[in-house]
Amino acid sequence: xxxxxxxxxxHTNKGAWTREEDERLVAHVRAHGEGCWRSLPxxxxxxxxxxxxxxxxINYLRPDLKRGNFTRDEDDLIVKLHSLLGNKWSxxxxxxxxxxxxxxxxxxxxxxxxxxxxxxxxxVTHRPVATTVSFADPDAPKPQLILSPPPPLPLxxxxxxxxxxxxxxxxxxxxxxxxxxxxxxxxxxxxxxRAHAKPVKTEQLxxxxxLCFRCSLGRAAECGCGSNFLGLRAGMLDFxxxxxx
DNA sequence: AATAACGTCAACCGCATTAAA
DNA sequence: TTTTAATGCGGTTGACGTTAT
Numbered sequence: 001x002x003x004x005x006x007x008x009x010x011h012t013n014k015g016a017w018t019r020e021e022d023e024r025l026v027a028h029v030r031a032h033g034e035g036c037w038r039s040l041p042x043x044x045x046x047x048x049x050x051x052x053x054x055x056x057x058i059n060y061l062r063p064d065l066k067r068g069n070f071t072r073d074e075d076d077l078i079v080k081l082h083s084l085l086g087n088k089w090s091x092x093x094x095x096x097x098x099x100x101x102x103x104x105x106x107x108x109x110x111x112x113x114x115x116x117x118x119x120x121x122x123x124v125t126h127r128p129v130a131t132t133v134s135f136a137d138p139d140a141p142k143p144q145l146i147l148s149p150p151p152p153l154p155l156x157x158x159x160x161x162x163x164x165x166x167x168x169x170x171x172x173x174x175x176x177x178x179x180x181x182x183x184x185x186x187x188x189x190x191x192x193x194r195a196h197a198k199p200v201k202t203e204q205l206x207x208x209x210x211l212c213f214r215c216s217l218g219r220a221a222e223c224g225c226g227s228n229f230l231g232l233r234a235g236m237l238d239f240x241x242x243x244x245x
Numbered sequence: 246a247a248t249a250a251c252g253t254c255a256a257c258c259g260c261a262t263t264a265a266a
Numbered sequence: 267t268t269t270t271a272a273t274g275c276g277g278t279t280g281a282c283g284t285t286a287t
Contacts, residue, residue, distance in 0.1 A: 014256085014257075015255095015256075015257090015280095015281090016255075016256080016281085017255090017256090035273095036272090037272080037273070038271080038272060038273085049257090050272085050273090051257085051258090051272095051273080051274090052256075052257080054273075054274085055255090055256065055257085056255090056256085058274095059255075059256085060255075060256095087276065087277085088275090088276090089275075089276065090274075090275060090276085101274095101275075101276080102254085102255075102256085102276095103254085105276075105277085106253070106254050106255085107253095107254090109253095109254095110252065110253055110254080111253095
């Protein structure tokens with residue numbers, strides 16, 4: 001028994017949204033609020049799949065979206081969060097007000113990924129990539145794998161997470177990284193980007209909670225931040241200061 | 246000027262998770 | 267407890283714009 005399709009595909013539009021469709025969707029959400037995406041298309045007079053409406057609203061039409069280029073602070077924060085969370089774009093987006101998971105995902109794949117690779121940093125593991133090895137000589141011993149990605153972090157449900165003691169007392173995964181103070185103040189004034197986004201704990205921010213990027217690369221000696229992977233403090237990461245290739 | 250190659254990003258697809266019956 | 271429906275998420279695609287040849 002297969003899953004029923006999310007909508008009548010034969011009677012739905014696909015592809016780019018028209019201005020009229022946008023206006024209908026915005027008007028309907030303004031009048032009735034978000035939610036009930038499945039019934040929204042017919043209620044709003046749209047020949048679209050509910051999922052498509054939701055996506056269009058979240059990624060493009062939401063009034064609290066911040067359009068335009070990513071700032072350097074946002075760049076840093078994305079790298080930092082990705083090093084901790086991996087491809088959990090929605091979690092990363094929850095900590096970047098006005099940005100969507102899709103936007104961040106695209107930005108990562110088109111800009112940041114390449115930037116890290118250009119600096120010899122593996123965008124998956126956030127560690128320096130192994131140096132290139134020549135395989136010209138077939139008799140040469142095969143190189144051993146030097147770097148291996150960290151084991152995947154299981155992501156328990158919120159309820160599980162609350163009930164369990166921390167896996168590692170030294171590593172606080174209750175993320176509290178955020179943009180600098182000024183932007184946090186702005187954040188308090190605006191509604192949260194996502195209803196389910198966890199609020200940032202400012203007291204933890206003051207106590208520390210960031211990840212020093214140099215230390216994460218094993219370059220604590222030239223860093224001098226003192227964190228060395230354990231003392232975590234927000235705002236320490238500045239991968240732009242690392243030498244370009 | 247033509248066109249191939251590349252980069253960007255909106256949108257789609259399928260699976261996982263959660264909520265409701 | 268099980269089944270079904272709805273929603274959310276991440277990976278992928280494809281259209282379009284830009285740059286290089």
